[in-house]
Every structure is written in structure tokens, then in C-alpha cells.
Amino acid sequence: xxxxxxxxxxxxxxxxxxxxxxxxxxxxxxxxxxxxxxxxxxxxxxxxxxxxxxxxxxxxxxxxxxxxxxxxxxxxxxxxxxxxxxxxxxxxxxxxxxxxxxxxxxxxxxxxxxxxxxxxxxxxxxxxxxxxxxxxxxxxxxxxxxxxxxxxxxxxxxxxxxxxxxxxxxxxxxxxxxxxxxxxxxxxxxxxxxxxxxxxxxxxxxxxxxxxxxxxxxxxxxxxxxxxxxxxxxxxxxxxxxxxxxxxxxxxxxxxxxxxxxxxxx
Amino acid sequence: xxxxxxxxxxxxxxxxxxxxxxxxxxxxxxxxxxxxxxxxxxxxxxxxxxxxxxxxxxxxxxxxxxxxxxxxxxxxxxxxxxxxxxxxxxxxxxxxxxxxxxxxxxxxxxxxxxxxxxxxxxxxxxxxxxxxxxxxxxxxxxxxxxxxxxxxxxxxxxxxxxxxxxxxxxxxxxxxxxxxxxxxxxxxxxxxxxxxxxxxxxxxxxxxxxxxxxxxxxxxxxxxxxxxxxxxxxxxxxxxxxxxxx
Numbered sequence: 001x002x003x004x005x006x007x008x009x010x011x012x013x014x015x016x017x018x019x020x021x022x023x024x025x026x027x028x029x030x031x032x033x034x035x036x037x038x039x040x041x042x043x044x045x046x047x048x049x050x051x052x053x054x055x056x057x058x059x060x061x062x063x064x065x066x067x068x069x070x071x072x073x074x075x076x077x078x079x080x081x082x083x084x085x086x087x088x089x090x091x092x093x094x095x096x097x098x099x100x101x102x103x104x105x106x107x108x109x110x111x112x113x114x115x116x117x118x119x120x121x122x123x124x125x126x127x128x129x130x131x132x133x134x135x136x137x138x139x140x141x142x143x144x145x146x147x148x149x150x151x152x153x154x155x156x157x158x159x160x161x162x163x164x165x166x167x168x169x170x171x172x173x174x175x176x177x178x179x180x181x182x183x184x185x186x187x188x189x190x191x192x193x194x195x196x197x198x199x200x201x202x203x204x205x206x207x208x209x210x211x212x213x214x215x216x217x218x219x220x221x222x223x224x225x226x227x228x229x230x231x232x233x234x235x236x237x238x239x240x241x242x243x244x245x246x247x248x249x250x251x252x253x254x255x256x257x258x259x260x261x262x263x264x265x266x
Numbered sequence: 267x268x269x270x271x272x273x274x275x276x277x278x279x280x281x282x283x284x285x286x287x288x289x290x291x292x293x294x295x296x297x298x299x300x301x302x303x304x305x306x307x308x309x310x311x312x313x314x315x316x317x318x319x320x321x322x323x324x325x326x327x328x329x330x331x332x333x334x335x336x337x338x339x340x341x342x343x344x345x346x347x348x349x350x351x352x353x354x355x356x357x358x359x360x361x362x363x364x365x366x367x368x369x370x371x372x373x374x375x376x377x378x379x380x381x382x383x384x385x386x387x388x389x390x391x392x393x394x395x396x397x398x399x400x401x402x403x404x405x406x407x408x409x410x411x412x413x414x415x416x417x418x419x420x421x422x423x424x425x426x427x428x429x430x431x432x433x434x435x436x437x438x439x440x441x442x443x444x445x446x447x448x449x450x451x452x453x454x455x456x457x458x459x460x461x462x463x464x465x466x467x468x469x470x471x472x473x474x475x476x477x478x479x480x481x482x483x484x485x486x487x488x489x490x491x492x493x494x495x496x497x498x499x500x501x502x503x504x505x506x507x508x509x510x511x512x
Contacts, residue, residue, distance in 0.1 A: 016363075020356065096356060098350055099354045099368065100371070101318075103372065104372065
């Protein structure tokens, strides 16, 4: 019976997130416009200036658009994951987060379910983006769309957990702008989403090293390899370990006796 | 088996150096409506956050239907229904969708949830509102839905944190009457936080909280006698004024 309680709760949390998402079509369009602008405008403009050498997982020379597509799928996960988790700040101020946290289940389980729910929403958006990219003739092997599924889930969970950890000590929604400037943008630009590591190494070894250790880079590489039917073991374990670390920190942050909730005035 | 819906024993809490609650102790019996009366900033919401485990209470003990909310949080929270001060319904979802979500969080099956939702909506005289979006409901009806939600899993303790905020006078009166009836008929222990004295019934147990400490406790008439005044309004004024001057 207890197991059924857990399953029903997760089912409800995921279902609610999907329902909310369906009611917010503007959010869906906005989440898609961002990567599409990068793909159709930015990548087209930079195509001639940024030549990409043959690097794994690619077996031939590719256009810049093809290179940045996995990075832009990662961008959807990054923005959406962070936004969903940070909307918990709003939910907490408005109260609906309280309803979740007073449910008679362990807090780590409730937070993990919430994370899973927001990852499913990101996943939908990422697949729609990959579909549009396919129509734009960025066409990885068909099997890649299957392989990329677990990669997108793992990457989405990791980025969502990071957002959740941040949300546990952000007091007000206004601080989201700070998160954009200090977390999302540096993570995105200092990653392999837009340029390969060797390109970055040519201009700055320090930046290349930072990009290498950036969890978002590893998430993007995991997606990139999976999309081309390959498994990047290093990126997988790096993303998995980062997910666990952020999840533990987020649960700690939301633990009333240990984390940041303790010091917050409600 | 405990005979109390809620037991709060020697609970203190501070935000940094600022004390919000100081050695607070009281009980709520099943079938009894207990009013937690205090001005804004008295510590009512902090106390609610501690009872619901949104905050941790490092000192003292809080037991819900006999379960310590630190040692057995899941069992304690299973017997608790809460109506928070802030609205907590999803405006874009329907009444039934909001209620089903809560039912699932409490582990109820679809069939159980459907039956309980129908029962509660019937009791609140709003069976036709199942498919109405929350956004389309008035403030009074939204509060009713929140109460229905808090009662879905048949808790032994119902917490209401200033539930009449933003309601017009008839809606307030109806809500006060409904919750009192609920306590008597269903045997639920109710803890109702408010700063409005007209929400108190003569038979209520009253706790006057001010600046984090309990200033008076007892049935309404007992509190009036303790302060040697004639009305509860005067008693409240004296109790909160004295404390401020002290």
C-alpha cells in the first residue's frame, strides 16, 4: 500500500506539471523561440566563420548548425529546468509549494518527483525542437532520437536539481534575474554547446579547462553523442555524479532542520 | 492512544537572534475549535509553519494525533489538514483537478478520491462546481474548495491560518459557522489563527498569542474573567497592550 501511495503521488505531481504546461502555451512557444533564433539566425551567420573539424561523434565535416543543435537542446533543458525549479520560489511565496511539502511522504521523494515532472516538460520541448531541426535538415541517424531519450532525462534532472538547490536559498522571485546573469549565461557560454573544446583551447587554456569541468558541457556532450548513436561514458558519469550532488544539496536545502529553510522567515 | 488532536509543548523558535515564539504550550482536543488570537506578527504563522514541518522546532515537541512531527513526520502529516493564509489552489485547473492532486499526495486511489470529492463538495453545497476552473470562482468559494481539500483525507486536526482574509462579511460568517459545525459534528480538532475577534464563538477555546508568548488561555468567558473586563475585544486589547508596554 505504501508503494502505491508513492506511485500515486509521483503520478499526480507529473500530471499536474504537464497540465500546467499545457495551460501555459505562451511558455511553450517562448521556450522554443530561444533555441530556434540561435539555430536559424546565429548559426547561419556564424556558419562561414566557424569551421568545425572532424571530431567525435561526427564522422565527417559538418555544418555549424549541426554542431550546435545538441547544445541548443541542452539550452532548452538548462533554461527550462532552472525556470521550473525557480518557479518553486514563486510557488513557495504563493503557497502551492507548501501543499506539496506537507504531504505525508519523505521530502526527498517529493522533491525528486517534482524534479522528474519538470524534466518531462523539458523533454517534450526538446523533442519538438529536434523535430523542427530535422525539418531544417539537421538529421542525425533515426536511432539517435531513441538514444537521446535517457540522455535528455539525465541532463534535465541534473540541471533541474541544480535549479532546485539554488531555489532553496533564493528568498524572492526577483533574484531570478541574478541567477540568469550569474548562473545560466556563464554556464551556457562557457560550455561546448556553441564551440568545441579545441576551439576554446586555441584562445584560452583557462576557459577551455573551465568549460571542460562545467557540468553543462558534459550534459551537452552526453546528448551530442547519444544523438549520433554513441555513448559517452565520461559525460554520463560526470552528469550522474553532478545530479546526485545537487539533489543531495537540494534536499538538504529544503530540510527544515538542516537547510536554508531554517533561516528563512515565512 | 492520545486524547488530543494537537499537543504543543514548550516550543520556542527564533529567526536569527529575533525570538518569534517563546516557550509556547497548548493542546487542541478532538471536536474542539481552538482560536489562536493574536495581532499581526504575534507568531501565529511561525507556529503553523512549525506544526506543518515547513520549519523545524529544535526545542519542545509537537504531536499531531499522538505522532511526534519530528520523529514520525509522515504519520503526523497524514492526520493533518491545512488551509494556509495564502491561496494555494492552481488557478488554471478545475476544482476536481485540484482536489484529485491532493488526494493522490495522500495516497488515495482514484475511486476513493472520487467518492470523497463528491462527499466534500456536496457538504459544501457546491457539487456543480467540479469542472469549474478555480479562476472563475469567487474568494469565498475558493476558500471552501481549500477547506474541502484539507478535509479530503479525513484528518484529525484541521489548521486554518487566517482563512477569512480577503472575504466579504457574509462569506466570513458562513465560513466561521461551517468550520465550527465541522468540529462538533465530525469530531475534528480545529486550530484557527486569526486577529479578528468576531470570528470567535462563546464556546471556543481561546489562546491569545502576542510577541511570541501565550498571554491567556481558556474558554472565552474564562479569558474575559482573567483580565477582569466585560468583552473579549477589551480583553484582547488589554492583553496585547500590557505586553507592549512591559
